[in-house]
Amino acid sequence: MTQTTGQATATTPIAQVVESLLRDGMPVRFRAYDGSTAGPPDGPGLELRNARGLSYLLTAPGDLGLARAYVRGDLEMLGVPPGDPYDLLVRLMDHTRFRTPGPAELVQVLKTLGTGSLVPPSPPPQEHLSRWRRTMEGVRHSKARDAEVIEHHYDVSNAFYEKVLGPSMAYTCAYYPHAEATLEEAQAAKFDLVARKLALQPGQRLLDVGCGWGGMAIHAAREYGVRVLAVTLSGEQASWGREAVERAGLSDLVEIRHQDYRNVGEKAFDAVSSIGLTEHIGVSRYPAYFGFLLDALRPGGRLLNHCITRPHNRRQETGAFIDRYVFPDGELTGVGRIVTAAQDVGLEVVHVENLRHHYALTLRDWCRNLVENWDACVEEAGLGTARVWGLYMAGSRVGFERNGIELHQVLATRTDERGENGWPLRSEW
Template sequence: MTIDVGTRLTIADALSRLMKDGMPFRFEAYDGSTAGPSADDAPFTLRLLNERGLAYLMTAPGDLGFGRAFVAGDLEADGISLGNPYEAMKLIQSKLTLKVPTPTELLQIVRSLGISNLKPPPPPPEEHLPKWRRVMEGWRHSKARDAEVIHHHYDVSNRFYEMVLGPSMTYTCAVFPSEDATLEEAQFAKYDLVARKLDLKEGDRLLDVGCGWGGMVRHAAEHYGVKAIGVTLSEQQAIWAQDKIKEQGLDHLAEVRFGDYRDVVETGFDAVSSIGLTEHIGVRNYPSYFSFLAGKLKVGGRLLNHCITRRDNTMDTSPGAFIDRYVFPDGELASVGRIVNAVHDNGLEVRHVEDIREHYAMTLKGWNENLEAHWDEALQEVSLGTAKVWGIYMAGSRLAFERNEIGLHHVLGVKVGPDGDAHMPLRPTWVS
């Protein structure tokens, strides 16, 4: 078919040209054009409201441009829960297939939509700086830059996190003992599984790096009589955790510090837990990270590393443009094999590996449902844009875990003595 590049396309026409198998939802644009099923037959409707939204889509095709238009309010959604858009995102991923336009088609689309729209508008205020500008905060994974990116995501509102995460205030994958277990039961089960893998006993000393709101620290102190130190780069997390520790009467055993894990000077711990921190470390820093943690352990001490992983080593370690700008700036993911190598090569012997990928999909489902149930109250704590970010980020992540694009692995290591004694039982004691 010969394409006349001089023929002017509507916005809906231009978008339809990029759909290999048609539009699975209804699309309406501010120029009056539409595409996809009728309003009565469509599962939901996306509505582009203005030229700024079009410019977002044109200057950052893919998840970043869509995210900008959606977060800014330039792209509306009818028939979609903003707090839990899982079903809509699942339909889009399963039914929508984009095609690469030919140079002639691309020229026609750009001419029709306006070359002026190739100038990027300022991003929404919820967006973090691009990577090239973050150097002003320090080199990647320097203490100053890590503190800034953690502040961007975690120092939002403790009340907002309470609504989304639930009473446990746990922002990591739960372990569901059964299909019908509640989120709180599953988070308790996760902490207890970690405690048993670390063989915690009364009087032991635990270091929990990247401790969040102190869930592991409090669990170890309350249920195992462990003396636990947690450290977090989020000041708001540390304040909340210390208040909760005092409320629970655990301040004689538990402590949460506001600071960088690299500033912990104590050594000789019986156990170290790293639950959800490795994602923020940077792949090239794995050797120094695990070497540092190994140095904190006494002989026979155990490390439990719990983190999100890539399916394999062929995948990019970057979490994607939208996640990098709006959720986890500077975050990186690697395969479990790469993590095992790093642990094994830097002072520890790997004794057990477990994949609990499906559990994170279930955890995210619970968080999305919490946000949906508390939507109006959440908007009293954060901007509408921030709440939208959380809705699509959690729903999209749930899909990624379900589709095996990302996983969640436990890697258990031990510091072996010079005589080769690993101080480990012949068979795992934590498996019920």
């Protein structure tokens, strides 16, 4: 059948054509807007609702095209709750890449689907600029550009985050002391694990860089009597955190600043916590980052660096979906490279721990919160944004479970000129 309008007709077997383009065939049940179907008949699936969704799939094959169509509402997920497409993504993972058809086959595909299907539609409004376009607008990981991308990710809506993250407002990997622990118990256990690794004592001074909504700062002050300076690039986080500090009656111990950590002028801290900041730093800037934190510590002071890592030590940018919708300019590498960077500036690394299974559980619980509060989250942030977060969190859960990504805590200290670090023979925690 010859197609001249650039759009498939109602009798075109769109599902079969899409299936034929996938390298591994259709891994889930698939229904197209012409009524055609492909893939296994049971289990979770996808419904392609219109020609624009088809163009998204064809012009950005893989995760980005799927995300664009889903966020726009042109692609629906079947058999999974809104906010948690985990069961579907388990089946889709690593099976969304298109193969390159031969010339004759390509001509037939274009006749069937129409040349208009290869014209990229405008991306959803939730999509950030591509990396190369952001580079045209500013130096990567400059203070101005870092502030912009942090705002894109974290200034969505404090009310939205309250629904997804729960009362702790902790947007980092929790630590589950046992399999039945609740999310709140696990987040409190994470903050306490950090505090014990840092050996916090009453009257000490803690610098918390990338402090989020202030969870670590509040825990350290309330439970350990520590004075805390906490900084974040997100104005929304800083505002919410200050109110939380005041409600907790800790204003005399905790100061939360809307500030780049590189602008902190104070020195001689007893401890530094960095929970979820390194992902935004950029691998090339690790020396400056760890050098700054070393200078901020007194001799004998401790640093706890908690961040997402790769299972290898190559520098690797995040994928297109994560980069454009979730963490613009994000870069990940392995814990070996992080340890090397810390050692190269003079820090003594004393302990390394991988918590990737804990992050899979954390993401499971965040998705559960999103499902339970779906209507309120959609009302607060919009359907497209709610879909982005469900897709991101469920997909990340799969990544942690499969060891595609990891979460490492690296504990280090600043030794004095004699090599003393004040550590006991056995770890306190």
